[in-house]
Amino acid sequence: MRRSKADAEQTRLKILEAAEVLFAEHGIARTTLEQIARAAGVTRGAFYWHFKDKTDVLSALYERTTAPQLALIREASEQADLTDPLAFLECSGTRFLSVFAADRCQQRMHRIMSNAAMSEETAAWLAQANAELWRVFQRLLARAGEAGQLTDELTPDEVAVSLMVMFNGLLNEWLRSDRAFPLDTLGAKLLHHHIASLRRQPACAEGGPTP
Amino acid sequence: MRRSKADAEQTRLKILEAAEVLFAEHGIARTTLEQIARAAGVTRGAFYWHFKDKTDVLSALYERTTAPQLALIREASEQADLTDPLAFLECSGTRFLSVFAADRCQQRMHRIMSNAAMSEETAAWLAQANAELWRVFQRLLARAGEAGQLTDELTPDEVAVSLMVMFNGLLNEWLRSDRAFPLDTLGAKLLHHHIASLRRQPACAEGGPTP
């Protein structure tokens, strides 16, 4: 029986960690509070002391990992260098991929959010996050279109769809395939190639990205 | 009270339809047999007469929609014209997109399968389907590599990853965005552009695809 102030916070974190792992592995609905408590080395009593119910843990997990990440994206897009939006997208996209590939928490939250798109709360979160991303892409690519950087074959909005598909597709496919390919290196490579194909003159120059 | 032979088959279909809609909307775990029965205009008694349990309906739904579709993909890939694998991929991929965009059942099954990737049975189905798709892509692109059709910048396997990402990404993003863009026309356009960027010499020629 340990009930120090720091100990309490520790068990709270253990519960959060256990819930995150179990949610990502078996889904939210199929995970029971008993399982979470056992995995955290406590009983349901501890759970109900720290959290109201299952959705409360979910909120805590979201606030801990996803929300800050979303804020970072928002900030970065506002301070973006708009003289070369495509280069900015490639640079920050590549950075995000390598961070994501190394952060188990983000990976688990991604699985949780995308697989629980019906659970009212997560549905709203996911919709908001994607709307946010979409607005960023749309804004940057509209700018790129004005600057004459984009191919004639596609409109700026179509390019935005293409990039959303590529980017989210990379994350989804990597997780679904159980990390069958190196997300950081190959992801950067594919992103570079794809963005290059969206530039006005896809010259065969071997020049690298401009981070 | 009607219990003719044809009537029975009709209620069976109504139960299947209701289950498909509810599974796609609220997820499998969060859907109750009572809800399915009510949506089908019957009671749980009728459900248990036609099906063993919840996973039994899922199997029936899979056999009805997803399995035949998978078989079609397999057949097509075996009878593929291997002289121009990239053109074949673009052609059959485009056709699949337009069929998918018009078939509510396939769309619902896609949501169900991708959001229930933890439920033991669907996990195996999804893994099998994706492994199947992966083998097809790998085989066709290895052939394209031998024929010297691919860019020097990417290996055939990397191109396969790129195409998997693009293709699955299109379906996922379309459904997630609640059909915010025209999957058939824009999907075909992006697929064409992307495949063109994977060819050896991305000449700026405006030549259309060769279906």
Added chain:
DNA sequence: AGCTACATACATTCACGTATGGATGTAAAC
């Protein structure tokens, strides 16, 4: 001593599975 941080015990709900009953279709017998 009083509150914190849990464990334990209890009550309740809810979905599931099964058992039963009944109304009608279906086929054979006459």
Added chain:
DNA sequence: GTTTACATCCATACGTGAATGTATGTAGCT
């Protein structure tokens, strides 16, 4: 064509376990 016998198709009722939420107990920090 009617009647009988039976199987089909489905509704209703009941039993059960599992998960939830709450109430209570209690050892230790402060």
